[in-house]
Amino acid sequence: MDVIQGIQTVVSPKIVSRNFGDTVFKYLSQFFAFLILLLIVLMAYEMYASSSLSIQKFGWSFLTSTEWDPVADQYGALPFIYGTLMSSLIALVIAVPIGVGIAIFLVELAPKWLERPFSFIVELLAGIPSIVYGLWGFFVMVPWIRTTVEPFLSRHLGSFPLFEGAPYGVGMLAAGVILSIMILPIISSISRDVLKAVPVSQKEAALALGSTRWEATRIALSYSRSGIIGATILGLGRALGETMAVTMVIGNRPVIKASLFEPGYTMASVLANEFTEATTEMYISALIEIALVLFVVTLLVNTVARLLVWSFTRNADAGGRL
Amino acid sequence: MYGLCILSALIALIPLLLIFYHTISLGVSALNVDFFTKLPKPVGEPGGGLANAIIGTIILVGLGSIVGLPVGVFAGVYLSEFGNNKFATIIRFLTDVLNGVPSIVIGVVAYTIVVLPMKHFSAYAGGFALGILMIPIVTRTTEEMLKTVPNSYREAALALGIPQWKATLRIIIPVALGGIVTGIMLAIARAAGETAPLLFTALNNRFWHTTLDQPIASLTVFIYNYGVSPFEDWIAQAWAGALVLILLILLLSIAVRIVTRQRY
Amino acid sequence: MEDVLEKKDIEFKTVTPNTNVTSAMIEQPKAIKIKAESVNCFFGKVHALKNISLTIPEHSVVAIIGPSGCGKSTFLRSINRMHELVPDSRITGKLTLDGSDIYAMDAVVVRKRIGMVFQKPNPFPTMSIFDNVAAGLRMNGFRDKKKITDIVEKSLHQAALWNEVKDSLSKSGVSLSVGQQQRLCIARTLAVSPEVILMDEPASALDPISTTKIEELVYELKSKYTIVIVTHNMQQAARVSDYTAFFYMGELIEVDVTKQIFTAPSKKQTEDYITGRFG
Numbered sequence: 001m002d003v004i005q006g007i008q009t010v011v012s013p014k015i016v017s018r019n020f021g022d023t024v025f026k027y028l029s030q031f032f033a034f035l036i037l038l039l040i041v042l043m044a045y046e047m048y049a050s051s052s053l054s055i056q057k058f059g060w061s062f063l064t065s066t067e068w069d070p071v072a073d074q075y076g077a078l079p080f081i082y083g084t085l086m087s088s089l090i091a092l093v094i095a096v097p098i099g100v101g102i103a104i105f106l107v108e109l110a111p112k113w114l115e116r117p118f119s120f121i122v123e124l125l126a127g128i129p130s131i132v133y134g135l136w137g138f139f140v141m142v143p144w145i146r147t148t149v150e151p152f153l154s155r156h157l158g159s160f161p162l163f164e165g166a167p168y169g170v171g172m173l174a175a176g177v178i179l180s181i182m183i184l185p186i187i188s189s190i191s192r193d194v195l196k197a198v199p200v201s202q203k204e205a206a207l208a209l210g211s212t213r214w215e216a217t218r219i220a221l222s223y224s225r226s227g228i229i230g231a232t233i234l235g236l237g238r239a240l241g242e243t244m245a246v247t248m249v250i251g252n253r254p255v256i257k258a259s260l261f262e263p264g265y266t267m268a269s270v271l272a273n274e275f276t277e278a279t280t281e282m283y284i285s286a287l288i289e290i291a292l293v294l295f296v297v298t299l300l301v302n303t304v305a306r307l308l309v310w311s312f313t314r315n316a317d318a319g320g321r322l
Numbered sequence: 323m324y325g326l327c328i329l330s331a332l333i334a335l336i337p338l339l340l341i342f343y344h345t346i347s348l349g350v351s352a353l354n355v356d357f358f359t360k361l362p363k364p365v366g367e368p369g370g371g372l373a374n375a376i377i378g379t380i381i382l383v384g385l386g387s388i389v390g391l392p393v394g395v396f397a398g399v400y401l402s403e404f405g406n407n408k409f410a411t412i413i414r415f416l417t418d419v420l421n422g423v424p425s426i427v428i429g430v431v432a433y434t435i436v437v438l439p440m441k442h443f444s445a446y447a448g449g450f451a452l453g454i455l456m457i458p459i460v461t462r463t464t465e466e467m468l469k470t471v472p473n474s475y476r477e478a479a480l481a482l483g484i485p486q487w488k489a490t491l492r493i494i495i496p497v498a499l500g501g502i503v504t505g506i507m508l509a510i511a512r513a514a515g516e517t518a519p520l521l522f523t524a525l526n527n528r529f530w531h532t533t534l535d536q537p538i539a540s541l542t543v544f545i546y547n548y549g550v551s552p553f554e555d556w557i558a559q560a561w562a563g564a565l566v567l568i569l570l571i572l573l574l575s576i577a578v579r580i581v582t583r584q585r586y
Numbered sequence: 587m588e589d590v591l592e593k594k595d596i597e598f599k600t601v602t603p604n605t606n607v608t609s610a611m612i613e614q615p616k617a618i619k620i621k622a623e624s625v626n627c628f629f630g631k632v633h634a635l636k637n638i639s640l641t642i643p644e645h646s647v648v649a650i651i652g653p654s655g656c657g658k659s660t661f662l663r664s665i666n667r668m669h670e671l672v673p674d675s676r677i678t679g680k681l682t683l684d685g686s687d688i689y690a691m692d693a694v695v696v697r698k699r700i701g702m703v704f705q706k707p708n709p710f711p712t713m714s715i716f717d718n719v720a721a722g723l724r725m726n727g728f729r730d731k732k733k734i735t736d737i738v739e740k741s742l743h744q745a746a747l748w749n750e751v752k753d754s755l756s757k758s759g760v761s762l763s764v765g766q767q768q769r770l771c772i773a774r775t776l777a778v779s780p781e782v783i784l785m786d787e788p789a790s791a792l793d794p795i796s797t798t799k800i801e802e803l804v805y806e807l808k809s810k811y812t813i814v815i816v817t818h819n820m821q822q823a824a825r826v827s828d829y830t831a832f833f834y835m836g837e838l839i840e841v842d843v844t845k846q847i848f849t850a851p852s853k854k855q856t857e858d859y860i861t862g863r864f865g
Contacts, residue, residue: 019694025487026404032396033413036457040416043423046434101330109324110331118331120579125338127571129515131542132564135549136341139348139557181337188334214323241424243518244546268426268518275430275522291430295423302422306415406673474708478771481666482722482778483698492725496712 044295051289053282062289068254068270070279075286077293079254083172083264084294087246088239090176090260091183096232098180099187100221106188107195108217119189126185134248137178142169142249145177150261161258168251173260175250179242183235190234190309194227195220197313230308237302241294243268267294342568349565352558362528362544368555372563374530378445378539381531382524383513385449390456390513391506397457398464398502403490405465414465421458428454429519437523445531445538448524455516456509463505467498504578511574515567517542541567616643618685619782619812620665620700625679627660627669634660636836638679642782647804647813649827649844651820653859657836658816662784665814666700667693683782698726701780705787707767709759709774716755718770722778737777745773746803765796772803783807785815789822801826820860824848832856 048055054062058075065076102122106115146169153163198220206216221228251263252273267290278284356371363370397417401410432451437443471494479489495502517540520526525537526547541563548560620642627635635657642648650658663669664677667688681688688696709718717724719738728734738755742748747769751762759770768788775783785804789797804813804826817823823830824844831841832855840853851857858864 019485019487019692021485021487025490026400029396029400029404030409032393033400033410035393036397036413036416036420036461039454039457040419042435043427043431046431047427050434050438098330098333101327102334104324105327105331109327120575121335121338124572124575125334127511127515127575128341129517129542129564129567129571131515131517131545131549132341132345132567135545135560135564136344138549140340140344184334217323237422241422241426243424243426248546248550268424271426271430272518272521275433276525288430288434291427295427298422298424298427299419302419303415306418472708474704474706475710477668477671477702478704478708478710478774479721479725480671481668481697481702481704482725482774483694483696483701484722484725485694488725493710493712493721497710499712 047288047292047295051285051292053285054289055285057282058286062286063293066254066256070274070283073280073282075282075289077267077286077290079256080265080267080270080290081293082256083175083250084240084266084268086172086264087175087179087250087266088236090173091179091239092232092236094177094180095184095187095235099184099231099235100191100228102184102188103191103195104217104221106192108213119192122185122188125181126189130182130242130244133178133182133245137174137245138170138248141178142174145169145174149173154261162260164259165261167261168263170249170251170263171261172250172257172264175246175264175266176260178245178249179239182242182245183238186238187231187235190231191224191228194224194231194309194312197227198223224312226308227312230305230310230312233301233305233308237298237305240301241268241298243272247272267291345561345565345568348558349561349563352555352562353565357559357562361530366553370559372539372541372544372559374527375539375541375544375563376566378524378527378531379514379541381445381534381538382448382452382520382540383510385445385534386452386456386513387506387510389450389453390509391460393453394457394460394505394509395464395502397461398505399468399490399495401461401465402468403486403494417458417461420454421462424518425451425455425516426518426521429521429523432519432523440535442535443523443525443537445524445534445536448520448538448540449534451519451523452513452516455519456513459509459512460505463508464498464502467501467505468494470501471497500581504581507574507578507581511571514570515542517546521546616646618642619644619683620814621680621682621685622661622665623680623682625661625664625677625681627657627664628676629672630674634836635664638838640831640838640841642812642814643829644812645808645810646828647808647815647826649823649830650814650816650833651818651823651830651859652833652839653864654818656833658833659786661833662702662786662814662816665782666702666784667696668702698722698778699780700782700784701775701778702784702786703768703772703775703788706791707764707771709762709767709770711758711760713759714756715751715759715762715770718759719773719777722774726778738773741773741777744776744807745769746799747773763796765792765799768792768796768800769803772800776807780811782812782814785813787816787818790818797822820848832859834859 054075058065062075062077063081064078066078067074067076068079106118110118146167150167150169150173154167157163202223203216203220206219211219246266247269250266250269252265252269253263254265254270255262271287271291275287278287356369358371358376359373360371361374362372397413401414404410428451432447432454436447436450440447475493475497476489479493480486520540520543524540526543527537527539531538545560545563548556551557618641622638622640625635625638626633638661650661652658660669665681665688669675669677683696683699710721713721716738719741720734723734723737739748742751747766750766760767762770789800792800801822804815807813815827827844829841830844830847832839832847834855840847840851840856847856848860851860
């Protein structure tokens with residue numbers, strides 16, 4: 001019988017080394033990774049603490065009141081919440097069909113050599129700074145909307161409350177359109193990744209059963225539904241936080257109107273415009289509370305989106321059913 | 323149906339072309355030597371330039387890099403080389419969260435953390451905000467690029483009796499260096515183009531900065547201020563600034579493409 | 587046969603039923619370089635190596651053969667402590683180098699004394715041929731340029747690569763042919779002066795000519811180093827090694843002098859594998 005001298009159990013993590021350099025290296029890099037955690041916690045805490053004045057005074061009515069009156073130190077954020085949501089919604093309505101269309105184009109239709117240059121172009125679109133979009137939006141797009149788009153909509157659909165009123169150019173519609181251009185890259189590139197992840201076997205099975213090419217594509221689309229929804233929500237997340245471009249074309253009036261031709265105001269825009277003007281402590285506190293709301297909303301939206309996209313690609317990789 | 327898809331692809335091209343066209347045509351007139359060398363003139367006087375804004379942006383991005391690059395690279399190294407555990411998963415998730423935080427919110431945070439205690443606006447505050455912005459980009463690309471390095475190199479290095487930290491620094495990171503630098507360039511491009519986080523941290527400054535604890539000019543904030551002003555030549559200068567920005571983005575995007583194509 | 591099955595011991599002292607092993611052994615008794623005692627390796631719940639007890643004598647070539655998945659590589663990697671790099675891995679039992687417990691030493695030190703050559707050549711792509719060979723030295727604090735150059739030259743000689751690369755030492759390590767790359771990796775391993783060299787199917791990715799060169803190399807290196815070579819190729823094992831161990835499904839079935847294993851193995855499983863009935 002062999003005598004076992006000393007049973008040793010070595011358990012991972014990756015390396016068991018008593019090397020001093022290794023230990024330092026590991027803890028140093030872990031520390032920096034930890035800083036990210038610290039940063040997020042710090043951000044949430046700071047915003048919450050700095051908006052405590054406003055939270056205490058207004059409570060939940062902050063989110064439901066439309067009275068934004070710095071002079072009277074009364075603050076209600078509903079116009080901004082509405083403006084943010086509405087402009088983002090318009091952006092999605094425009095950008096999702098186009099973005100998914102581009103994704104289909106790249107995955108199903110485009111010849112191989114076209115893919116790289118085209119995705120380069122989409123990347124460029126994504127890289128253009130927000131302020132440049134704002135400048136272009138205000139000086140080029142808004143006049144076009146004022147002279148072409150809005151009169152057109154007014155003539156044909158003017159009876160709908162959505163399209164009532166005189167064409168200003170600046171307003172909710174302009175904000176929605178400029179946002180749609182800005183979120184187009186993220187929706188199309190993630191949708192493209194999602195479509196690419198559909199197992200080839202799915203499409204082949206459809207074709208083998210005699211469906212047309214378009215029908216096979218539709219099957220791929222329905223398979224990747226949750227992934228595309230994820231892409232949409234990611235686009236939403238991006239639109240919710242967009243500041244400069246929207247500020248320059250939305251008109252910046254804290255009102256809630258039915259018509260898209262009317263001006264509006266978003267949470268991000270009011271921060272950009274009024275933060276340096278804020279005179280009283282309550283004013284600043286209210287503004288920081290808006291920042292907190294924006295933070296929480298984008299956090300939730302992005303988390304849901306990431307989970308959807310992540311779970312989709314995981315399932316697709318497993319080659320199987322959702 | 324497919325026709326609509328092709329149409330969408332074309333529709334995507336239009337704004338890009340238009341933006342480039344208009345920025346170039348409206349900005350080129352004000353793009354002269356003065357633009358890069360002179361200070362802004364007082365209200366109403368034509369001429370002058372945005373030299374201080376260009377330098378200011380460079381300084382702000384530099385400050386941001388001091389904050390953002392070490393955190394991003396080291397965190398990326400941690401996630402790639404030691405990241406098989408729960409803590410790393412949480413950090414990855416939080417990095418994505420940070421990426422999705424609107425830049426104006428980051429500005430607000432920088433305001434509460436830096437401006438309030440210092441009691442005035444400063445380049446430090448602006449740099450801090452930009453640094454936070456850069457962290458998720460650098461972290462994610464560093465991790466991804468390191469992960470593409472085949473494990474066989476790690477094994478070969480360790481099998482030679484090289485400690486892990488040396489192997490990572492001197493063998494693994496050099497292999498992924500091109501990609502990591504790409505991530506850094508992308509982060510710099512993003513930071514240089516941001517306006518919102520600077521609006522109430524670095525504020526703006528019509529003169530040269532003297533110290534870093536005072537407001538400092540930046541190209542983006544100037545573009546914004548000039549763009550919403552009623553003065554024609556200010557608006558022209560705003561377009562010129564926009565032109566400089568998109569040329570910068572274009573150059574960086576091309577450079578990134580070249581670098582990633584050359585990777586072993 | 588029963589007692590042999592149970593013992594799986596330092597085989598060289600056990601008399602197998604068919605031949606007198608002691609007489610088949612080499613002239614002088616050799617010192618034991620590496621000793622494995624009841625080693626078990628786990629990947630999570632998978633019991634990859636079961637109760638391996640084996641001795642590796644100094645200055646000899648021990649070949650490990652067996653079908654795919656039988657634990658040959660795992661055993662190799664447990665010797666130079668690469669097994670523990672896999673998440674959720676575990677090892678029990680005892681492994682000693684010159685009598686000292688391998689798992690009680692600093693892993694970095696172990697790996698300097700026990701080198702490894704991998705199946706697929708992996709010269710560092712960002713380094714030149716010279717820098718590749720010098721890598722192990724430089725990163726362990728060696729500064730003396732002259733000495734480094736000498737060692738690099740000597741290692742390349744030992745790896746039978748010097749003549750082919752002496753004029754192009756600054757070229758990239760990956761610019762060589764696959765066979766040359768593998769010899770470069772061997773030179774790289776030799777440069778840190780290990781005592782033992784573990785080779786995990788070093789020639790299986792190579793063409794026949796390069797394979798022959800590697801085999802000649804193994805034979806020559808034997809006088810200075812102790813070599814353990816895992817191989818799929820039985821003829822290779824027969825050609826190069828002094829002793830051969832046959833692994834099957836995580837167990838050590840038989841170990842003996844090479845000639846004995848290939849002419850008159852004592853276990854049926856060994857015989858079946860060698861004659862090609864499975865594997």
